[in-house]
Amino acid sequence: MFQETALSGQITFFQKLRSLDYILLFCLLILGLISSLSMYSTEGGEVLYHTKSHVIRFIVFFSMMLIFSFVNLKLWHSIGYIFYFVVLCLLIWASLYGVKASGSQRWVDLYFINLQPSELMKVAIIMCFAKFYHRTQIHLVNSFKNIIVPMVVLIVPILLVVSQPDLGTSILIGLSGLVVLWLSGVNAKYFIYSSLILLISLPFVISFLKPYQKLRILTFFNPDRDPLGAGYQIIQSKIAVGSGGLSGKGFLKGTQSYLDFLPEKHTDFIFTLFSEEHGFIGSVLLLFLYAIIIYRTAKIGASARSFFGKLFCYGFASSIFIYVTVNMSMVLGLLPIVGSPLPIMSYGGSSMLATMIGFSVVMSTKIYQKQIIA
Amino acid sequence: MISGGSDTSYRKQSVVGRRMFILSAAKLVVFGGIIAQLFSLQINQNKKYLTLSDKNRLREWKLPPIRGDFQDFFGNTIAGNLKVYQLHIIPEQVENFNNLIIRVKDILELDQNTFSKIIKKKNSQKPWETLIISENLSWDQFVKINFYLHELSGVKPVLSVARSYPYNENYTHLLGYVAQASQKDLTNNDEIKKKHVPGLRVGKIGLERSLENDLIGMNGVQRYEVNAYGKRINQIDHIEGQKGKSIRLTVDTKIQQKCNELLKDRAGSISVMDIYTGDILAMHSSPSFDPNLFLYGISYENWEAIRNNPKKPLINRSITGLYPPGSTIKPIVALSALENNIISPNFKVNCSGKIEMYGQTYNCWKKEGHGVVNLRDALKVSCDTYFYEMSRRLGVDRLNETAKKFGLGNKVFNDIFNEEKVGLVPSTEWKKNALGRGWVLGETLITGIGQGYIQTTPLQLCLMTAQLANGGFKINPKVIVNKDDLTFEEIKFKMSENLEKKIQGPDFDNALVDLGTSSSKEDNLFNPLFRNQENVKFVLEAMFASTNEVRGTSYSSRIEDKKYQFAGKTGTSQVKRITEAQRELDLDISQIPYEDRDHALYIAFGPYKNPRYAMSIFIEHGGSGGSTAAPMAKKLFKVVIDQHEEREKFKQKNINFVA
Structure with missing residues (x-):
């Protein structure tokens, strides 16, 4: 106990500043720049509403992330559960009094911002589990109680998000949670059994899906089933990506995008636009950029002494990986279309906020990497 | 507590490290998969998607x-x-x-x-x-x-x-x-x-x-x-x-305009044809209408005016109007009789104004009769009695053969005008097939004066006249100028060559038998349509007499100037059977209702010395051919012959001019 304080007391502001992960910060800035330029391209080479607010959000949240990086990791640890419960309350609030838009009720009106709590839940669940397993001894991880409690903690927000309805985000929350459970040592057999159960129960789950969700799954397996209806998005997305070729059509020259053939080009399909304009080379480089970010995040986790910090970094790195994979697979026609943004690239304040909160904790772990949390 | 804690902490750390390692390996594989998909879409299938993208964005x-x-x-x-x-x-x-x-x-x-x-x-x-x-x-x-x-x-x-x-x-x-x-x-x-x-x-x-x-x-x-x-x-x-x-086209606007002018306010048709080249110089049907009206969608008033005009401007009378040819068929009847050796030109008939045959009276157009007439006179004065007798001897089937050879009962153009009518030249076989009844001899008599079943288009009569006037050779009527069209000289040469062959080759007569029914025009082009050209020449001479000799039916429309002199044959075809009582009345044309008036016809060729052009004039309900149609020919021939010089001059200047 004494040691800890002494240790933390020793770190000066400049030491903290020096111990920031500059490669990670640089990568995030580059990603912010790319995303802003892509947003500019979605608006046909004009700085309009989306570009402006995206740039502002990035600057605001990035600065916020820098400031929050200096927050002691202990504080993050201590608010782990509270954060989860606040977001859970916001989710309940959203499903009761939320703002409705395009058929789903996902947003909470906070006067200065329309917040999407489900996006925050993606981070909150990782923080919550990191704290939970930080405090759980390894031989108790697979005890009955320690399996049931996290399951409940995970399933409640998933159900809330599914009922919004927002299948994509709920899947991402579920995957983020599961990945932390996996990392923290939950017996592999549970994963195998539950996957089997899921597989068997899949037909029943599908029967509970909303008609448009069923349609999306059917369309995924055969987009030509309804090329102007449900299959339209995926067909147009593949055309855009495929026509990009090796080096792309050039910045601001993506015809699929500026002639409006591409749906949701600001949000879920931003990668399609990028890929159409910058081709295979650009796409691989962007993927590489994400890989560096994921790697740096995981590396911070590896060098963290506290289990909370380590688990959070590993969990968050894996989540970023999952978001990127799900989004890209979706627009490339490898997965059915479910709403899932590409971190930082996609337009959306809540997603950006959640991501930046995550990186704040990651940076804090870096600064306080030697810190041990009881 | 501390040591225990650090032990679990160590074990925890190693578990999470091991699992993160597995996860990282999986991540690499998945990213590899995404790159593979990008490669597949953007490199392998680039062409396909580029095409699809262009199909999206480009419209023609x-x-x-x-x-x-x-x-x-x-x-x-x-x-x-x-x-x-x-x-x-x-x-x-x-x-x-x-x-x-x-x-x-x-x-x-x-x-x-x-x-x-x-x-x-x-x-x-x-x-x-x-x-x-x-x-x-x-x-x-x-x-x-x-x-x-x-x-x-x-x-x-x-x-x-x-x-x-x-x-x-x-x-x-x-x-x-x-x-x-x-x-x-x-x-x-x-x-x-x-x-x-x-x-x-x-x-x-x-x-x-x-x-x-x-x-x-x-x-x-x-x-x-x-x-x-x-x-x-x-x-x-x-x-x-x-x-x-x-x-x-082969048409000559000056002549066409003259035709229009001549037919003004009348229903009828005029066609003018080059008797060697078959060029249609003019083909006009009246009344006509202004086709410019149809360009932007014709107005209701204009359309009603055209549609309700009793003279039916929408009908192209030249090729779709079917009328009994009346006496204009007589040159063919005479030719057929001569060709089949039914009569000699010296054969005489005494015309008393009517003739009783098969228990029925057949009238000549001239009530008081023509007296004793030979064939030349009969054509010249258009004596019906003579033709009754001659047709009776000739029979309708032989007449049918000659008439068809010369262009009646067949389409003049093979395929240019799909509305063109075939017309009808009756035969015993035709009647049996079409009407299911046997031929009655009396019908032969009226066919011989161009009445009864026989129906021709004005253009068919023009072609018939042209093929008589060129000495009896088959020609190819056409309205479109082609680069490889034969010239007048070439055609003339071909005709004389074919005539030469006919005289030398004894089989030629037999080859000609099915000429009229042969569908292929090209095969017989410029071949003789006659057995003996003297017969054709005789008919042409008689037509000359009809126009240029006193008592000829169109004598008053003659032109004495050799340059313009033409020969022709009048025709007046009955629309309705005339009763004895009406015949006695001898009404003036203005006293008969329009629809009951006779059609006036005239066929002509000229210049007589060296014929080049044939024409047919048809005036619907125009009265008699001699008084209505023939005078038009006189006016028209002036223009046609004058234009001939213009055309020759133009041909000299533009040897290869097509369009």
């Missing part, structure tokens, strides 16, 4: 093709394209459409009817589609619009082309007219379907229709980039269209 707009011209023999345009001033508005580009359209309405002085039509059209199309306010602005309107243009933003005065027929009603039946393509046009003609654009005008009838595929031309193409909603964003490409083929 076909421009209306420019129609080929029709020219007369001298190369004057008789159906061309006129520059027209149109007014277009693209509603989307207009700030306040309603204000603008009312302003335009005031400037152009549009009536309420047209105005509401425009509004209706506007509502039925997309806002970025061009709205045509007027297809044909007058020059005054065009000037006015341009004057106010600065305050009419969004209004575009456009120069376009439209079909025009500079000679108005003169060529209507020959050329036909164009109008907007109908669904039927699209299904019947693939070429139209391929080149169709909204508002395309296609030939509806006549040569405009039958030569559609040559005239139509090639569409120009404008390629635009469009957005997902189909709106044009910018023009990528413009391919010029190609004007359709210009077609030069």
